[in-house]
Amino acid sequence: MDIPYTVEERPDTGLNNAKLGIWLFLASEVMLFGGLFSAYIFLRIGAPEWPGTMAGQTFATSFEVLNVPIGTFNTFVLIASSVTMVMSWASLMMKDFKKYKLYMGLTILLALAFLVVKGFEYGGKFSAGMFPSESTFLAIYFTLTGLHGLHVIGGIVVNAYFWGPGAKMWETDPDRFTNRIEIAGLYWHFVDLVWIFLFPTIYLL
């Protein structure tokens, strides 16, 4: 039995089920990250000094603690990955499967590069004795960036499936496969948009 409304729109919602599902999921994600951003704001308002003392040193600004050039590099990486993601979807719209494979592969590689750089950044903090338990600033920094990192890993898993075994659907049901890539692209753009807000909030302000 075929799953209904995977490509065509349901008459009652005016949407296909996949698009309705992803927007409901993204709405819940907005609440999750929104709650953590609110926590960050209230912790910061209530703190006598920010970011404060950690690993035996007192810092006056967050960009003295965090590595802004590395954060900037990662921002460029994620922006580039969003561009390649939308290009992979556009390639399928133009029935060019080879280009889809190229752009989706690049998206996965850029996401992996983001995680590797983030790993080096975390390693630098840990080797300097800066752990989440050290200060409120570090606790919220590791919570927000760690949760975002988990979302990046989730995106890599989904995109890697669509690049590899999941791509077989292109031969049997190309419209549904194109729709799947659009849904994956919406999720990936959300993850990147979170970073666009996260980077200036934590690294610069």
Next chain:
Amino acid sequence: MVKKEFTLSLKAFHIIFIVAATLLAFGFGGWLIYYHIENSSYTFLFLGLIHLIAGVGLIAYGKRFLQKLKHVSYM
């Protein structure tokens, strides 16, 4: 009933993303140049100019993207 106007296609979400990235590029570029004025750090001036150029590049990319996908729906 969910109205179609409340959802966006990847095209529309990409435009929103590019606008946010452009604002970040200009905002961060301005912050870096301000930091240069306060601390006379030419590294920050250089990085600030790079970000302003990146902001202009993102606007150009956004325009080209809209032209290329003008036949694709926003919904």
